[in-house]
Amino acid sequence: MAKVTGTALVTGGNRGLGLEVCRQLGRLGMKVLLAARDIAAGAEATSALHAEGLEVTFEPLDVTSQESIANLADRLERQGTRLSALVNNAGIALDGFNADVVERTLAVNFFGVMHLTRRLLPLMAEHGRIVMVSSGMGELRGLSPTARRRFDPPPSQEELVAHVRAFLEDVRSDQYTEKGWPGSAYRVSKVGLNTLTRLLAEELKARHLLVNAVCPGWVRTRMGGAGASRGVEEGADTLVWAATLPPDGPTGGFFRDRRAIPW
């Protein structure tokens, strides 16, 4: 196994895919910042990885809190940390469909990623990699032609945010079907995330940052359930691959099993 250097920050690192990504990046030789919103769970996961001989530091982070994001970024800045990889893994998939579910889902899966990534951009090392943990649910083919036109080709970030907010408002006023939206908060959150990936990849080419979205497949975690087809080791593989790409690696792509798939 070739050794990889540098520091990686992984959100939602206390369990599931995030924990396994921390483990695999640590085994490759990276310093890992395991970020989690639950202090006890984050500390426990970090201790477990220490016991495996890995270099891991716990960082408290709730991606829905601007204060929490600012505290983390300030802390890392004071320490002079440069990030070789940022893995935006934290995500939720709630049961049911109503405005509350949409608001909470977008807050983590879309706005949380956007705010954290934007705030950490000054700390990214040249040739750093940003990995968006997405899903097959984020594929454009899952949208009606009307909804699809809002995301493809990618609009500006302002327009993207306006579309995502409009989805919430259309669910609130019960007009989402007429407006062509699907009845899934998770789907729209991941389509929004993929669109953000495409925008950031283009914007950050000048800084030689590699920004890609990855679908881990259906994985046995609390979210994926016990009946899922993959274990975390297999699910984390392409995430770790995207977090350790060489400087001439791809950017602005969507990958599953290390292969590009259509947006």
Ligand SMILES: NC(=O)c1ccc[n+]([C@@H]2O[C@H](COP(=O)([O-])OP(=O)(O)OC[C@H]3O[C@@H](n4cnc5c(N)ncnc54)[C@H](OP(=O)(O)O)[C@@H]3O)[C@@H](O)[C@H]2O)c1
């Ligand atoms: N499992 C699958 O089949 C599958 C398929 C496609 C995509 N994905 C994606 O893979 C990623 C990881 O999912 P998983 O399967 O590992 O799910 P999981 O076991 O439910 O883990 C989700 C992680 O996200 C964290 N999280 C949730 N809200 C957060 C917040 N506001 N701030 C910080 N962390 C937060 C959770 O922390 P707590 O422990 O504090 O709740 C937990 O660490 C997600 O983005 C998901 O959409 C999963």
